[in-house]
Amino acid sequence: MxxxxxxxxxxxxxxxxxxxxxxxxxxxxxxxxxxxxxxxxxxxxxxxxxxxxxxxxxxxxxxxxxxxxxxxxxxxxxxxxxxxxxxxxxxxxxxxxxxxxxxxxxxxxxxxxxxxxxxxxxxxxxxxxxxxxxxxxxxxxxxxxxxxxxxxxxxxxxxxYDEVAHAPYENAAEIPLNFKSDVAFIGTWMRNENRDEFIKVLIDAGISVSIWGDRWPKSQHFELLKPYYRGSNLGGKDYIAAIQGAKICLGLLSKGNRDLHTTRSMEVPYAGGLLCAERTSEHTALYNDGTEAVFWNDAHECAAICKKLLAGDQLGHIKKAGMKKVRDLKLxxxxxxxxxxxxxxxxxx
The missing domain is CATH 3.40.50.2000 (Glycogen Phosphorylase B;)
Structure with a gap:
C-alpha cells in the first residue's frame, strides 16, 4: 500500500x-x-x-x-x-x-x-x-x-472511464424519461470549435438532438438550438442516464486541443451508450467501425449514419459490443x- x-x-x-x-x-x-x-x-x-x-x-x-x-x-x-x-x-x-x-x-x-x-x-x-x-x-x-x-x-x-462512477443502470427501465433521447450531445459550447454548426447540420436533416452542457446560450445559433437544449452540464447518475437513455451519443473532439479521442470515447460505451464520433486513427484503433461504435468524417455523414441507425435494428447490438470492447481494453x-x-x-x- x-x-x-x-x-x-x-x-x-x-x-x-x-x-x-x-x-x-x-x-x-x-x-x-x-x-x-x-x-x-x-x-x-x-x-x-x-x-x-x-x-x-x-x-x-x-x-x-x-x-x-x-x-x-x-x-x-x-x-x-x-x-x-x-x-x-x-x-x-x-x-x-x-x-x-x-x-x-x-x-x-x-x-x-x-x-x-x-x-x-x-x-x-x-x-x-x-x-x-x-x-x-x-x-x-x-x-x-x-x-x-x-x-x-x-x-x-x-x-x-471510472469503473464505479460511470457504471450503467442495472435496470434501464429506471432511467428517467427526461433523459431519454434519439441523439444526445453532452458537452460544453466552445468558441471556434464549431460544435453548434455541426449540430445544426443534424437538426436541418430532421434529426432530434438533445444537448446538455454549459455556455450554449453564447452560440450565434442558439435561437435555433434552444428547443433542443436540455440544460447545463451533467454529473453523477444524471450523466449516466443521459448516455444510457440516448439511442446514439455524439463524441465531438476539441481540434484546438489536438484530440483524437476524448474521455467520452471511453465513458459512453462503458455506460451503455452508442458512441458516434469522428473517424480518427485512435478511434478506429479502439473500436470496430459499424459494430462496436460508428464513425464519420463530417456532419453530413454523421447525419446519414444517425438516420440509418434510428431506422434500423442494430442499436442494441452495437451498444452491447462497444460495452464489451471497452471493458476488454482495460481502460x-x-x-x-x-x-x-x-x-x-x-x-x-
Missing part, C-alpha cells in the same frame, strides 16, 4: 476525484486530497481574476500556492508518492517545495499543456516540467514535446492509475 498526497485539478474536479477514489480501490491510501484553488484568497476567485490568471500562466498565484505547499510539508504527513493532476498552478518553486518530501512526484494531464490553444495558461507548469519524476499524458504530440522540453520520463496513456481508472504508478515508481529518485 502506498500513501499518496493527491493534488486535484480544479477544472476537471470530478475526473480527478474519481481517479483518487480509484487509487483507493486498488489498495492505496490518499493521505490528503488537496485542491490548490480552495485555499487561495477570495479575490483570486472572481471571474475577472480567474481570467487574468488563466491568461498569465497563474504567475500571480505562485506566492500563495508556495505558502500553501510549505504548510503541507510542515504538517508532518509522509507520502510515498505525490500525484498532481494537471499542474497548471505549480511553478518551479512549488515543485522544489514538494521535493522536500523526498518521494516521487507524478503529474497526470488530460489537457494539452504544450499546445497553443490556451495561450500562456501552462507557463508555470512548463517552467517546472523537468522536476517531475513522471509526466503522464494522453496525446502523442504532448509526449514528444514534453521530452523535448526536458521531462525526465514521459508516459502516454489513453483516457479512461478504467483503476488500470490506468496502476500503470502510471508502476512507471512513476520504477525509475524515480
Amino acid at each position: 502506498l500513501n499518496i498526497l493527491y493534488f486535484g485539478d480544479h477544472r476537471h474536479f470530478s475526473t480527478a476525484f474519481h481517479r483518487a477514489k480509484a487509487l483507493e480501490r486498488i489498495g492505496h491510501k490518499i493521505l490528503r486530497y488537496h485542491n490548490p484553488e480552495e485555499t487561495l484568497p477570495g479575490y483570486f476567485k472572481s471571474a475577472v481574476m480567474s481570467a487574468i490568471n488563466f491568461r498569465s500562466g497563474y504567475r500571480l498565484l505562485q506566492r500563495h500556492v508556495q505558502q500553501d505547499l510549505e504548510q503541507i510539508v510542515q504538517s508532518g504527513i509522509k507520502p510515498d508518492v505525490i500525484w498532481v493532476d494537471n499542474g497548471e498552478f505549480f511553478g518551479k518553486k512549488c515543485l522544489q517545495i514538494l521535493k522536500k518530501f523526498n518521494c516521487p512526484i507524478i503529474l497526470y494531464s488530460i489537457d494539452d499543456p504544450t499546445g497553443k490553444r490556451d495561450g500562456r495558461r501552462f507557463d508555470s507548469f512548463l517552467a517546472a516540467i523537468k522536476l517531475y519524476d513522471l509526466i503522464a499524458v494522453v496525446r502523442k504530440e504532448t509526449e514528444e514535446e514534453c521530452k523535448l522540453l526536458g521531462a525526465k520520463q514521459v508516459l502516454r496513456v489513453m483516457r479512461s 478504467g481508472n483503476e488500470d490506468i492509475c496502476k500503470l502510471i504508478l508502476e512507471k512513476g515508481l520504477s525509475n524515480a529518485i
Whole structure:
C-alpha cells in the first residue's frame, strides 16, 4: 500500500476525484486530497481574476500556492508518492517545495499543456516540467514535446472511464424519461470549435438532438438550438442516464486541443451508450467501425449514419459490443492509475 498526497485539478474536479477514489480501490491510501484553488484568497476567485490568471500562466498565484505547499510539508504527513493532476498552478518553486518530501512526484494531464490553444495558461507548469519524476499524458504530440522540453520520463496513456462512477443502470427501465433521447450531445459550447454548426447540420436533416452542457446560450445559433437544449452540464447518475437513455451519443473532439479521442470515447460505451464520433486513427484503433461504435468524417455523414441507425435494428447490438470492447481494453481508472504508478515508481529518485 502506498500513501499518496493527491493534488486535484480544479477544472476537471470530478475526473480527478474519481481517479483518487480509484487509487483507493486498488489498495492505496490518499493521505490528503488537496485542491490548490480552495485555499487561495477570495479575490483570486472572481471571474475577472480567474481570467487574468488563466491568461498569465497563474504567475500571480505562485506566492500563495508556495505558502500553501510549505504548510503541507510542515504538517508532518509522509507520502510515498505525490500525484498532481494537471499542474497548471505549480511553478518551479512549488515543485522544489514538494521535493522536500523526498518521494516521487507524478503529474497526470488530460489537457494539452504544450499546445497553443490556451495561450500562456501552462507557463508555470512548463517552467517546472523537468522536476517531475513522471509526466503522464494522453496525446502523442504532448509526449514528444514534453521530452523535448526536458521531462525526465514521459508516459502516454489513453483516457479512461471510472469503473464505479460511470457504471450503467442495472435496470434501464429506471432511467428517467427526461433523459431519454434519439441523439444526445453532452458537452460544453466552445468558441471556434464549431460544435453548434455541426449540430445544426443534424437538426436541418430532421434529426432530434438533445444537448446538455454549459455556455450554449453564447452560440450565434442558439435561437435555433434552444428547443433542443436540455440544460447545463451533467454529473453523477444524471450523466449516466443521459448516455444510457440516448439511442446514439455524439463524441465531438476539441481540434484546438489536438484530440483524437476524448474521455467520452471511453465513458459512453462503458455506460451503455452508442458512441458516434469522428473517424480518427485512435478511434478506429479502439473500436470496430459499424459494430462496436460508428464513425464519420463530417456532419453530413454523421447525419446519414444517425438516420440509418434510428431506422434500423442494430442499436442494441452495437451498444452491447462497444460495452464489451471497452471493458476488454482495460481502460478504467483503476488500470490506468496502476500503470502510471508502476512507471512513476520504477525509475524515480
